[in-house]
Amino acid sequence: MKSSVIVFPGSNCDRDISVALEKMQFKNQMVWHKESKLPKSDLIVVPGGFSYGDYLRSGAIAGKSIIINEVIKAANDGCLVLGICNGFQILTETGLLKGVLLRNENLKFINKDINIKVMNNETNFSKKYKKNEILKINIAHNEGNYFTNKEHLNELNEKNLIAFKYCNDEGDVNEKYNPNGSLENIAGIYNSKKNILGMMPHPERMVDKLISNTDGVNLFSSLLN
Amino acid sequence: MKITQKIIDKHGLKSEEYTNIKKILKREPNLLELGIFSAMWNEHCSYKSSRKHLKKLPTKGKQVIQGPGENAGVIDIGDDDAIIFKIESHNHPSYIEPYQGAATGVGGILRDVFTMGARPIALLNSIHFGSPNHFKTKSLLNGVVSGIGGYGNCIGIPTVAGETKFNDTYNENILVNAMAVGHAKKNKIFYSKAKGNNKSVVYVGSKTGRDGIHGASMASAEFDENSEDKKPTVQVGDPFTEKLLMEACLELMKDNSIISIQDMGAAGLTSSSVEMASKGDLGIELNLEKVPCREENMTPYEMMLSESQERMLIILEDGKEKYAKSIFEKWDLDFVVIGKTTNTNKLTLKFNSETVGEIPIDALASKAPIYDRKWNKKKISNKRIKIKNLKKIKILDSLIKILSSPNHSNKKWITNQFDQMVMCDTVQKSGSDAAIIRIHGREKAIAVAVDSSANYCKSHPITGGKQIVCENWRNLISVGAKPLAITNCLNFGNPENPEIMGEFAECLMGIKESCEYLDYPVVSGNVSFYNGTNKKNISPTPVIGGVGLIRQFKKPMNHHFKKENSIIITVGKTFGHLEQSALYEEVYSISDGRPPEVNLINEKNNGEAVLNIINSELVNSVHDISSGGILVALAEMSMESNIGVLINKPKKLTNQFEYFFGEDQSRYVLEVDQNNLKNVEKILKESNVFYENIGATQKTFFEIKKEIKISVKELYKANNQWYTNY
Numbered sequence: 001m002k003s004s005v006i007v008f009p010g011s012n013c014d015r016d017i018s019v020a021l022e023k024m025q026f027k028n029q030m031v032w033h034k035e036s037k038l039p040k041s042d043l044i045v046v047p048g049g050f051s052y053g054d055y056l057r058s059g060a061i062a063g064k065s066i067i068i069n070e071v072i073k074a075a076n077d078g079c080l081v082l083g084i085c086n087g088f089q090i091l092t093e094t095g096l097l098k099g100v101l102l103r104n105e106n107l108k109f110i111n112k113d114i115n116i117k118v119m120n121n122e123t124n125f126s127k128k129y130k131k132n133e134i135l136k137i138n139i140a141h142n143e144g145n146y147f148t149n150k151e152h153l154n155e156l157n158e159k160n161l162i163a164f165k166y167c168n169d170e171g172d173v174n175e176k177y178n179p180n181g182s183l184e185n186i187a188g189i190y191n192s193k194k195n196i197l198g199m200m201p202h203p204e205r206m207v208d209k210l211i212s213n214t215d216g217v218n219l220f221s222s223l224l225n
Numbered sequence: 226m227k228i229t230q231k232i233i234d235k236h237g238l239k240s241e242e243y244t245n246i247k248k249i250l251k252r253e254p255n256l257l258e259l260g261i262f263s264a265m266w267n268e269h270c271s272y273k274s275s276r277k278h279l280k281k282l283p284t285k286g287k288q289v290i291q292g293p294g295e296n297a298g299v300i301d302i303g304d305d306d307a308i309i310f311k312i313e314s315h316n317h318p319s320y321i322e323p324y325q326g327a328a329t330g331v332g333g334i335l336r337d338v339f340t341m342g343a344r345p346i347a348l349l350n351s352i353h354f355g356s357p358n359h360f361k362t363k364s365l366l367n368g369v370v371s372g373i374g375g376y377g378n379c380i381g382i383p384t385v386a387g388e389t390k391f392n393d394t395y396n397e398n399i400l401v402n403a404m405a406v407g408h409a410k411k412n413k414i415f416y417s418k419a420k421g422n423n424k425s426v427v428y429v430g431s432k433t434g435r436d437g438i439h440g441a442s443m444a445s446a447e448f449d450e451n452s453e454d455k456k457p458t459v460q461v462g463d464p465f466t467e468k469l470l471m472e473a474c475l476e477l478m479k480d481n482s483i484i485s486i487q488d489m490g491a492a493g494l495t496s497s498s499v500e501m502a503s504k505g506d507l508g509i510e511l512n513l514e515k516v517p518c519r520e521e522n523m524t525p526y527e528m529m530l531s532e533s534q535e536r537m538l539i540i541l542e543d544g545k546e547k548y549a550k551s552i553f554e555k556w557d558l559d560f561v562v563i564g565k566t567t568n569t570n571k572l573t574l575k576f577n578s579e580t581v582g583e584i585p586i587d588a589l590a591s592k593a594p595i596y597d598r599k600w601n602k603k604k605i606s607n608k609r610i611k612i613k614n615l616k617k618i619k620i621l622d623s624l625i626k627i628l629s630s631p632n633h634s635n636k637k638w639i640t641n642q643f644d645q646m647v648m649c650d651t652v653q654k655s656g657s658d659a660a661i662i663r664i665h666g667r668e669k670a671i672a673v674a675v676d677s678s679a680n681y682c683k684s685h686p687i688t689g690g691k692q693i694v695c696e697n698w699r700n701l702i703s704v705g706a707k708p709l710a711i712t713n714c715l716n717f718g719n720p721e722n723p724e725i726m727g728e729f730a731e732c733l734m735g736i737k738e739s740c741e742y743l744d745y746p747v748v749s750g751n752v753s754f755y756n757g758t759n760k761k762n763i764s765p766t767p768v769i770g771g772v773g774l775i776r777q778f779k780k781p782m783n784h785h786f787k788k789e790n791s792i793i794i795t796v797g798k799t800f801g802h803l804e805q806s807a808l809y810e811e812v813y814s815i816s817d818g819r820p821p822e823v824n825l826i827n828e829k830n831n832g833e834a835v836l837n838i839i840n841s842e843l844v845n846s847v848h849d850i851s852s853g854g855i856l857v858a859l860a861e862m863s864m865e866s867n868i869g870v871l872i873n874k875p876k877k878l879t880n881q882f883e884y885f886f887g888e889d890q891s892r893y894v895l896e897v898d899q900n901n902l903k904n905v906e907k908i909l910k911e912s913n914v915f916y917e918n919i920g921a922t923q924k925t926f927f928e929i930k931k932e933i934k935i936s937v938k939e940l941y942k943a944n945n946q947w948y949t950n951y
Binding site for chain 2: 009010012013015016019020034048049050052053054055108109110111112138140142202204205208210211212
């Protein structure tokens with residue numbers, strides 16, 4: 001399985017995701033933002049960080065970069081695309097995923113381990129998880145408050161496009177366990193073809209027992225099969 | 226322009242210093258030259274009041290690769306790995322403009338570390354604020370915390386440990402100290418010493434603006450009612466550009482292009498060029514019209530004194546310009562050859578081919594003034610405060626009061642605003658005795674911690690100085706690391722006041738004594754004087770940042786109780802010293818008396834025994850006993866895991882408050898499995914360490930036999946409520 005990690009100036013989780021991918025036996029390449037061609041890839045990862053300093057608006061400038069056109073083309077051709085944190089923000093800026101990520105409700109950067117629930121375990125990203133499985137996973141963001149319009153929200157629910165929701169350690173999804181104010185506790189979503197996943201939590205931080213846990217492993221192993 | 230007395234005063238130069246300048250130049254300086262002298266001779270850059278005392282600190286050891294005098298200290302952690310680290314203050318700017326002040330404090334210390342060839346792997350901070358009730362505290366706290374997070378989170382270096390304290394003494398002068406730790410290969414360390422005549426001097430990074438002009442001079446004076454006017458001297462940080470600069474520098478450092486490199490920190494282009502030339506016994510010539518400027522019509526004076534952030538000066542090997550330039554262009558950064566090294570031993574400044582200033586390098590560096598300031602010994606209070614004579618308060622109420630106080634309540638609400646996990650090597654985050662960072666791709670790890678004890682230092686500077694080094698050492702031991710070396714940030718009041726200078730001199734004596742005995746040398750540091758407003762000085766607040774090594778890292782050691790029915794052992798003798806304790810401060814509001822004595826023999830002996838026990842994998846959890854004594858230490862261990870304890874009353878007829886809240890030094894709490902107890906006791910006995918078996922862990926309840934009983938959840942609640950109402 002070949003993967004490409006897009007590196008923008010200001011990306012800072014690029015090394016972390018490449019370490020995780022290589023650990024999971026992906027053949028990974030780093031792709032610099034000024035490149036105009038993507039290497040042949042089965043998976044494209046848009047990593048976390050502060051692309052272009054997140055100036056103007058999180059992900060806004062990266063959404064207009066040279067390489068991102070290639071990502072859009074590949075995504076439209078069905079390539080698997082994973083956007084994590086800033087990567088999720090960038091994907092919403094390109095329109096590959098609908099909706100926006102607003103400032104966290106408390107207006108503060110939040111870094112902690114939270115619980116999320118696997119809402120759909122029948123996608124290329126999640127098939128190794130059990131349905132409703134609860135994962136403990138790290139979040140680190142200032143703008144993770146997902147918002148979208150009513151029609152899209154209906155579509156997300158009807159077509160089972162919500163990937164993960166914030167919950168407590170028993171799987172209860174409600175306002176109390178929503179770290180950032182996101183709509184319906186949404187932590188990650190798919191596009192309608194389910195070949196693109198955008199998520200605020202960091203699965204690449206959860207593949208090593210020594211520093212955290214291995215709750216992110218199955219996301220990558222799902223992709224391998 | 227004629228240099229008038231008013232201009233000299235404005236530059237913070239004393240009249241005898243000005244006379245000296247004229248003597249060195251054999252003429253009157255022009256304004257540019259005066260500005261440069263003022264930037265290099267101020268307290269912040271010249272260490273003129275502190276140098277004499279700093280010299281006495283131990284800075285050598287077989288673990289030390291580079292001690293003080295470089296951008297940061299370098300230590301050996303075995304194989305081909307080195308750790309590069311330093312702590313620095315950004316107190317004055319943070320009080321005036323908390324967000325930018327704190328952010329650029331982080332940015333500055335990171336540059337000190339990556340300038341030397343290290344990839345930064347951890348950030349720490351020690352921040353001190355005034356009383357939570359003071360009208361400025363809340364906004365200062367918010368600004369500083371967001372500034373630290375804003376910079377570290379963006380650049381992608383985890384902020385892994387720190388301390389936040391409150392005390393009236395910082396009402397008008399907060400402290401913001403930032404520490405950065407980086408990892409480098411031993412054979413790839415870069416220094417600031419220039420070598421060779423006629424080598425290219427290259428400016429890289431951000432453009433120069435008018436921000437921060439005379440920032441270092443501002444940090445060398447007390448505040449007054451016009452402090453707000455100093456806002457323009459605070460720099461503005463751009464972590465995004467720093468990230469690019471860091472990656473570009475580290476990329477260039479893989480090659481052999483760099484002769485020497487120096488970041489433009491305090492006093493910007495002036496101090497970086499002077500330092501490089503001075504260390505290399507060379508001169509340097511700069512063509513200032515080539516300096517990339519952000520604003521129009523900038524004068525040589527402004528360029529030389531600007532403290533715009535995210536800039537570096539590099540001296541390149543011949544023929545490497547094109548290659549180096551391609552790297553900086555890749556990262557969209559400026560790269561301009563602005564001058565060359567010379568053999569004149571002078572700083573020569575040209576602007577459009579005209580010489581606009583010329584000063585002998587040694588006048589600015591090695592011959593900068595040094596003061597042997599008058600200092601007075603601290604008058605130590607002999608007042609003893611007997612707990613028996615104080616109003617009776619219940620033990621449980623006292624414990625709750627301490628745990629729910631701003632200083633002792635849980636600080637996760639602050640640390641959760643910092644990305645602690647980026648880089649995926651943070652094995653242990655904030656909230657433990659020390660954070661643990663794995664060396665990327667290796668089996669070893671380092672432990673890092675910062676500590677201060679201003680109350681102890683104020684009441685007895687020598688003991689206080691001794692104690693903070695020991696406490697820091699103990700914190701590293703508690704997570705199973707062998708302490709290697711420290712960096713210190715010495716925050717004090719006005720050194721022209723002999724009482725303050727006395728606090729400084731005596732704290733340093735204490736620091737020296739502990740560092741020497743524990744083989745825990747000082748490899749880098751920073752002095753911040755003039756912390757005070759309108760003659761009101763802060764309490765002496767030296768901050769110690771320590772680094773330790775865990776050679777074979779298997780699993781993190783921390784203070785969270787692991788299971789029920791483990792035996793609880795205290796290591797070290799409990800005498801019951803209460804003066805300067807959390808009990809007296811938080812419950813009785815008493816600040817008289819001396820801090821607890823530090824016995825270095827016991828310190829070392831106890832610590833080495835505990836480290837031996839941890840390394841032998843005989844212990845479930847370890848916590849050092851510090852502020853709040855045994856009871857607060859136990860509560861902290863319980864609250865992290867929701868496992869309770871059953872503690873026996875002290876056997877001898879000691880006062881229970883003295884026993885449970887006393888802050889005697891060199892002590893630890895160990896949680897030991899029944900079946901490991903024998904082996905643990907064997908090690909302790911063989912090491913001649915005093916220990917007591919004081920009880921056992923149990924389900925749910927935090928209990929002292931026949932004295933207190935409370936659910937751990939309730940303790941947790943008390944410990945986590947203060948900030949929700951703040």
